[in-house]
Amino acid sequence: MILIIDDDAAVRSSLSLLLKRAGHEAEAVASPEAALDFVRHTVPDLMLMDMNFSLTTQGEEGLELLRKTRVFCPGIPVILITAWGSITLAVRGMQLGAFDFITKPWDNRQLLKSVETALDLGNRKTVTDIPKTRQELDAQYDFSAIIGKSGALINVLSTVARIASTNASVLITGESGTGKELVAEAIHRNSTRRNHRFVKVNLGGVSRSLFESEMFGHKKGAFTDAQADRVGRFELADKGTIFLDEIGELDLASQVKLLRVLQDQTFEVLGESRPKKVDIRVISATNANLTEMVKKRTFREDLFYRINLIQIYLPSLRERREDIPLLASFFAAQQSLQNRLPGITFTSDALELLEKLPFPGNIRELKNLIDRTILISGKSRIDAGDIRAQLIMPEGNNASKEIPGEMKLEELEAQTIRQAIEQYGGNLSKAARVLGISRAALYRRMEKHGI
Known part of the structure; x- marks a missing residue:
């Protein structure tokens, strides 16, 4: 059942008719007091609430009503009805927990879509059979x-x-x-x-x-x-x-x-x-x-x-490192198919190395590294040395060394970015491209690490 709260009789009548024609049960009240009295003894499935009940409140009465109804019906979606010029008021209502807002004059189709979405999501909150694996x-x-x-x-x-x-x-x-x-x-x-x-x-x-x-x-x-x-x-x-x-x-x-x-x-x-x-x-x-x-x-x-x-x-890929071997194998299979190569596998030390890398460019950077390693090495079984040879770090610098176990991920990311910038002589566009991130993303990470 949907509760309509509006002091305009024409609005109440129009909304009631629209909702009933769409197959919904609707009740309408004309004042905040009547609304609070209703929700004290009946919990609706959804509320359509006007934000202005007098010429002097500028919406404050509507916001207060929203706060009070949330006490009685904390999990019930509320769709606010307001004028286009009062969208700031609707935003304040959204901050208080409203589900959506509709502006007057509303479009019937759009209003019904918002109602259906609110009811559907409300029903799905109680669904417990969503798969877990x-x-x-x-x-x-x-x-x-x-x-x-x-x-x-x-x-x-x-x-x-x-x-x-x-x-x-x-x-x-x-x-x-x-x-x-x-x-x-x-x-x-x-x-x-x-x-x-x-x-x-x-x-x-x-x-x-x-x-x-x-x-x-x-x-x-x-x-x-x-x-x-x-x-x-x-x-x-x-x-x-x-x-x-x-x-x-x-x-x-x-x-x-x-x-x-x-x-x-x-x-x-x-x-x-x-x-x-x-x-x-x-x-x-x-x-x-x-x-x-x-x-x-x-x-x-x-x-x-x-x-x-x-x-x-x-x-980020750093937050789901256990997926790196699966992603590496997937990208390797794609390369094999695209370039008609024999099946490509990774040694255990290659996968361990991949799981330790910071990958500031996330999956895009991982794909670039796998593709580059396969095409340049020409091997069907990739080891850690093959991957190191294709890292940003120049060979003979830190590329041949294992990543220190005590180095934090943030430090490793900063080091990788510095080496990319150094390798390309300060050309940030090239550094961003090889890292697999956008130039804007590189700027954000440089600012984050004080580079």
């Missing part, structure tokens, strides 16, 4: 592109299993090279949208001037270089999933435009005045600390809450 997960879900069986990875895949079939927006965080795109694809592949498009957008590579054309499309003649119609990424992803990679790189002006689309999934093609609607699921990814960016006002807080309904942290 890699074998059990693979029997029910398609995770074929993700290699590993460590506890840290199983936690990620279990979360994906729980939320894949919902429409919840997902934010995937983690260092560069950890496989965020693969996890996004796994969410799509295991969702009800699997037969529609998975559209990838690297926002770090979209300039501010081309953002609207790239994302929303344009009509021929909309601007000087518009020689033909262009379909935008959002339209391409209709009925499917759009993956917004490196969302932390988006400038503030583009963030506002993106927030508008994510709010009601409506946009205007450049050169066309009629708005278009799409039905998409949004998955975002970043290696930046968005919470810090929000504090520094370089990332909009309202956009952060809009994309961050479910957050999945993808562990």
